[in-house]
Amino acid sequence: MSVPYTPRKKARIHFEPNEGPKKSKSTNPLQKQREQLPIAKGKDALVREIRDNDVTILLGETGSGKTTQVPQYILEAGLAGDGMIAVTQPRRVAATSLAARVAAEQSVTVGGLVGYSVRFDEACQAHTKIKYVSDGMLVRELLSDPILSRYSVVILDEAHERTLRTDFLIANLKTILAKRNQVNDSKGKTKGPLSVSNPLKIVVMSATLDAEKFSRFYNNAPILYVKGRQHPVQIFHTVVSQTNYVDSALRTFFQIHVDKPPGDVLIFLPGQEDIETLDKSIKMYAQRLPIERMQVTLCPMYASLPPSKQARIFASTPPHTRKCILATNIAETSITIPGIKYVIDTGKCKEKRYISKDNGCGFDTLLTRDITKSSAMQRAGRAGREGPGFCFRLYTEEAFKDMAISAEPEIRRCSLTQSVLQLKCLGQDLEEVEFMDPPDIVYAMSALKSLWLLGALDNSKTLTTLGRQMATFPIEPYLARIILTSKTHGCAVEVIDIVSLLSSSSKLFLDVSDQRDAITDARRKFRHPSGDHFTMLNAFRSYQEIAASESKSERKAWCRKHYLNERTFTEALKIRDQLRVICRRVDLDWRASRSDIEEPVLRCFTAGLMQQSAMLQPDGSYKQLMGQLVVKIHPASTLCDKKVPAIIFDELVYTGHAYARGVSSVPRSFLSGITPPMTNGPVTSR
Numbered sequence: 001m002s003v004p005y006t007p008r009k010k011a012r013i014h015f016e017p018n019e020g021p022k023k024s025k026s027t028n029p030l031q032k033q034r035e036q037l038p039i040a041k042g043k044d045a046l047v048r049e050i051r052d053n054d055v056t057i058l059l060g061e062t063g064s065g066k067t068t069q070v071p072q073y074i075l076e077a078g079l080a081g082d083g084m085i086a087v088t089q090p091r092r093v094a095a096t097s098l099a100a101r102v103a104a105e106q107s108v109t110v111g112g113l114v115g116y117s118v119r120f121d122e123a124c125q126a127h128t129k130i131k132y133v134s135d136g137m138l139v140r141e142l143l144s145d146p147i148l149s150r151y152s153v154v155i156l157d158e159a160h161e162r163t164l165r166t167d168f169l170i171a172n173l174k175t176i177l178a179k180r181n182q183v184n185d186s187k188g189k190t191k192g193p194l195s196v197s198n199p200l201k202i203v204v205m206s207a208t209l210d211a212e213k214f215s216r217f218y219n220n221a222p223i224l225y226v227k228g229r230q231h232p233v234q235i236f237h238t239v240v241s242q243t244n245y246v247d248s249a250l251r252t253f254f255q256i257h258v259d260k261p262p263g264d265v266l267i268f269l270p271g272q273e274d275i276e277t278l279d280k281s282i283k284m285y286a287q288r289l290p291i292e293r294m295q296v297t298l299c300p301m302y303a304s305l306p307p308s309k310q311a312r313i314f315a316s317t318p319p320h321t322r323k324c325i326l327a328t329n330i331a332e333t334s335i336t337i338p339g340i341k342y343v344i345d346t347g348k349c350k351e352k353r354y355i356s357k358d359n360g361c362g363f364d365t366l367l368t369r370d371i372t373k374s375s376a377m378q379r380a381g382r383a384g385r386e387g388p389g390f391c392f393r394l395y396t397e398e399a400f401k402d403m404a405i406s407a408e409p410e411i412r413r414c415s416l417t418q419s420v421l422q423l424k425c426l427g428q429d430l431e432e433v434e435f436m437d438p439p440d441i442v443y444a445m446s447a448l449k450s451l452w453l454l455g456a457l458d459n460s461k462t463l464t465t466l467g468r469q470m471a472t473f474p475i476e477p478y479l480a481r482i483i484l485t486s487k488t489h490g491c492a493v494e495v496i497d498i499v500s501l502l503s504s505s506s507k508l509f510l511d512v513s514d515q516r517d518a519i520t521d522a523r524r525k526f527r528h529p530s531g532d533h534f535t536m537l538n539a540f541r542s543y544q545e546i547a548a549s550e551s552k553s554e555r556k557a558w559c560r561k562h563y564l565n566e567r568t569f570t571e572a573l574k575i576r577d578q579l580r581v582i583c584r585r586v587d588l589d590w591r592a593s594r595s596d597i598e599e600p601v602l603r604c605f606t607a608g609l610m611q612q613s614a615m616l617q618p619d620g621s622y623k624q625l626m627g628q629l630v631v632k633i634h635p636a637s638t639l640c641d642k643k644v645p646a647i648i649f650d651e652l653v654y655t656g657h658a659y660a661r662g663v664s665s666v667p668r669s670f671l672s673g674i675t676p677p678m679t680n681g682p683v684t685s686r
């Protein structure tokens, strides 16, 4: 049965430039493309506005050329002076792929004039002028350079996403602006010194932004609109609402594949599970098609997929093949995926949300929900980037009209622990900072409590030496606390190894729910009685032995045989190097190890995970030590069929019930002995 669509009344998004695209003078194809972009017509006006104003808000349709062109215009017009231009991105894949594109447009290699910086990966040099940077990395730079003195221009791209880190930057940039640029007080007199030679300029960009709100926040900054997109995208909605979006996506894909001309397909789904299900179904049905029909190549795309596999989406499609990318919202903004002509939008996404408990403890969890209008527009915008495109929405036009305009900012719905710690390092308190939207007071209290329990704050909410050291690590505060505790127990080697694995962007243990028995068998030799953390460590050690003696292909085969993700190992090795460097900075000997490591390592993990600890109950469930939450051990854990007296865990997944993942068994005495560490804590400092 096919999914019936009705073209939207004004389905075709027209753009008729007033003057028509300028005739290109360049013979270089990339330069020609640059000159044809809608934004090129407004280049001079744009440069003028940015030159004349401290803050500029730029609103332009997806594909108009904001992200790739504005930094180059600023550079070419000399507005950056001696400083650098930072372009923030909420997602690392966007930062790295945009740097590659802009470097190609500038005819340079990535890492020179144009570079990028994302967590645990950087391609920049002293002479880099345009830096695509994840918003989290710019926050980290802020901690060591509170006025961002290396930058003359900061461009906040995709600001509509309102990630916690972007909001953190939005607030701090306002203060930095006042410090770095001359400001006029109400009496018209000039005050405030020029602290660095380059004044700061801020550009806020998006296709779907509440521009007025940003403008008000930045003292009525001017709003510029870039009209039009290069190619039209025709949008279709279903006639009736669909009950099973995975099945509807499957049918829509084959409708396109059978009926429509060549062109790759991008399908937006909420998460990895749905992606895997659809991947299997498409493979199965594609095999049944007549041999003369175009082949289908499937490319999954989600955050925990190794970056090398993510990069497959950018590879060109072989002849007589249709590429089908199955993606979460990580492919929703900023990126241009070559070849995409059709987008299928299920209308669903996963959203991080902090579940707060009565006692002030809580956890972040991912919940599936309907997308917003803003996301729908961004998704459609991934088609029509190289030629006309089509977007099939698996929801009705009425459903689209009923969608919220944009998502609630993360500052209102996510854990604030890391941000509060970072603010404390800048000498700021959450309640003093002027955010665009104030954080939820319950979440703010919860963050303070977590930091106090971790020993980062003392009883008077003052930053401790330990807290400042925790903030120097580019990882969650609880992981930093685990590493720092190893100083007392002399087991830094093992602790850093495990934390490196936990900090990798992909999970080490591949989990396929219908192959769990085979997986358990394959990994039997790594299994450690204390649970998942030591099992990970055993696997890591075996991998390093194999890596030292075997060829690349044998190493890969070994990982496959044991259902281990090799990318996690290679990434963890890099992360480990960086963590060791930071350990030196905080005077922690990362080479410390001992023969009896089990107890000391578990003590370190308990220090970081005390809020994620639980005791066995008579009915076999586990009750959170600091709260009322009842958890079960996840079926993929090595401890799932064990009844141990007490557990600590590094992840909570919520699928109908709360499941603990990444679980270790600890003696009850470890937990009963827990007292808030700061009552007679270390020397405090601000």
Ligand SMILES: Nc1ncnc2c1ncn2[C@@H]1O[C@H](COP(=O)(O)OP(=O)(O)OP(=O)(O)O)[C@@H](O)[C@H]1O
Residues within 6 Å of the ligand: 037, 060, 061, 062, 063, 064, 065, 066, 067, 068, 069, 097, 101, 206, 207, 230, 333, 334, 335, 336, 338, 381, 384, 385, 386
């Ligand atoms: N990697 C790439 N390969 C091919 N073309 C590209 C690439 N990156 C950008 N382009 C071209 O440049 C155009 C503008 O891209 P850019 O990312 O600057 O637009 P944008 O206005 O920032 O859109 P969005 O808000 O969707 O990111 C694209 O529509 C596409 O035609």
